[in-house]
Amino acid sequence: MAITAQDVNKLRQMTGAGMMDCKKALQEADGDFEQAVDILRKQGQKVAAKRADNEVAEGTVLVAISADGTNGKLVAFACETEPVSNVEDFKNLAQSILDKAVADDIQDKESLLAATLADGRPVSENIVDLVGKLGEKLVIAAYENVTADKVVSYIHSNGKLGVLVAFEGVNGTDVSELGKDVAMQIAAMKPVALDKDGVDAATVEREIEVGKEQARAEGKPEAMLEKIAQGKLQKFYKDNTLLNQEFVKDSSLTIRQLVEKTGKGLAVKSFKRVAIGA
Numbered sequence: 001m002a003i004t005a006q007d008v009n010k011l012r013q014m015t016g017a018g019m020m021d022c023k024k025a026l027q028e029a030d031g032d033f034e035q036a037v038d039i040l041r042k043q044g045q046k047v048a049a050k051r052a053d054n055e056v057a058e059g060t061v062l063v064a065i066s067a068d069g070t071n072g073k074l075v076a077f078a079c080e081t082e083p084v085s086n087v088e089d090f091k092n093l094a095q096s097i098l099d100k101a102v103a104d105d106i107q108d109k110e111s112l113l114a115a116t117l118a119d120g121r122p123v124s125e126n127i128v129d130l131v132g133k134l135g136e137k138l139v140i141a142a143y144e145n146v147t148a149d150k151v152v153s154y155i156h157s158n159g160k161l162g163v164l165v166a167f168e169g170v171n172g173t174d175v176s177e178l179g180k181d182v183a184m185q186i187a188a189m190k191p192v193a194l195d196k197d198g199v200d201a202a203t204v205e206r207e208i209e210v211g212k213e214q215a216r217a218e219g220k221p222e223a224m225l226e227k228i229a230q231g232k233l234q235k236f237y238k239d240n241t242l243l244n245q246e247f248v249k250d251s252s253l254t255i256r257q258l259v260e261k262t263g264k265g266l267a268v269k270s271f272k273r274v275a276i277g278a
Contacts, residue, residue: 003023003026003027003031007026007031008022008023008026009022010033011025011026011033011036011037011040014033014037015037015040015129015133017040017132017133018133021040021043021132021133022036022040025037025039025040025043040129040132041125041128041129041132043132051080051131051136051137052137054080054136054137055080056078056079056080056137056138056139056141056276056277057078057080057276057277058078058079058080058081058082058084058085058160058276058277059076059077059078059079059085059094059141059160059276059277060076060077060085060090060091060094060159060160060276061074061075061076061077061155061159061160061161061162061274061275061276062074062075062077062094062095062098062155062162063075063098063153063155063162063164064098064099064101064102065151065152065153066102066151069150069151069152070147070148070149070150070151071105071145071146071147071151072144072145072146072151072152072153072164072166073098073101073102073106073143073144073145073146074142074143074144074145074146074153074162074164074272074274075094075097075098075101075112075140075142075143076140076141076142076143076162076274076276077090077093077094077097077138077139077140077141078138078139078140078141078276078277079134079136079137079138080136080137081136084134084136087134089130089133089134090130090134090138093126093127093130096117096118096126097112097117097123097140100112100115100117100123101115101143101145106143106145107145108143108145109140109142109143112140112143113127113140123140127139127140141274141276142274144164144272144274146164146166146270146272147166148166148167148168148269148270149166149167149168149169149170149269150166150167150170150175150179151164151165151166151167152164152165152167152175152176152178152179152180152182152183153165153183154180154183154184154186154187156187160275160276160277161187161273161274161275161276162273162274162275163183163184163186163187163271163272163273163274164183164271164272165179165182165183165186165268165271166268166269166270166271167179167266167267167268167269168266168267168268168269169263169265169266169267170263170266171263171264171265171266173262173263173266175262175263175266178258178259178262181247181249181258182242182255182258182259182268182271183271184248185242185245185247185248185255186242186271186273187273188248189242189245189248190240190273191240191241191242191245191271191273192240192241193240193241193242194241194242194243194268194270194271195241195242195243195244196237196241196244198241199237199240199241204233207229207232207233207236208229208230208232208233209229210229210232211225211228211229211230211231211232211233212225212226212228212229214232215228215229215232242255242268242271243255243256243259243268244256255268
């Protein structure tokens with residue numbers, strides 16, 4: 001049957017797919033709109049499967065803090081190239097995903113992917129549809145949901161890095177300035193854990209072995225290697241755990257001291273740092 005420009009435009013309005021893709025889908029479906037929509041969705045699935053192993057190094061990080069400041073949600077929506085990250089459909093879907101997370105107080109990424117958007121279909125299906133339209137791999141690279149006495153957020157200027165900092169023991173203290181300073185510290189200094197107790201055992205073991213090898217290469221006696229390695233491990237904790245890092249704005253203070261100085265009983269409960277392409 002003849003496919004008219006009006007038919008193509010109608011399908012385009014329904015799906016957001018390109019004009020040529022809509023025309024081909026309608027031709028293949030003999031003008032059946034429902035079948036054409038299915039064809040376009042299958043096209044998205046094919047593109048998604050084909051590009052499944054591609055790297056996603058671009059995208060956007062979005063955050064939302066609850067009105068009372070006790071909850072923060074962060075979504076990192078990633079794609080392959082910068083031009084796609086600037087497409088309105090990409091940005092709109094990222095915002096819709098975050099809005100859904102907030103509206104339903106979604107706890108984890110799996111639940112977020114299964115949640116239904118305004119069209120009644122899961123987030124995961126909406127992503128696949130957009131893959132078919134944009135021709136790139138698209139993924140929720142990270143989803144974080146943090147609850148505490150106060151949660152402070154930070155988004156870096158490139159829009160690809162976001163931080164959530166959770167405080168406890170606030171007791172009326174204004175932590176907005178402190179939260180921004182700590183969040184920017186996390187963004188810049190990339191701590192691997194809150195404190196030394198949070199560093200996983202494998203990392204500790206690796207740092208000790210590296211310390212021993214470095215000391216051995218420097219000709220240190222075997223009997224001294226363990227002690228030297230332990231010293232290097234303490235330096236690792238100082239450089240790589242948030243509370244023990246020097247404050248970038250004032251090296252006379254550690255982050256722990258900065259927090260304690262701001263309010264009695266105040267503490268950082270946890271933090272999340274998410275970066276796309278880094």
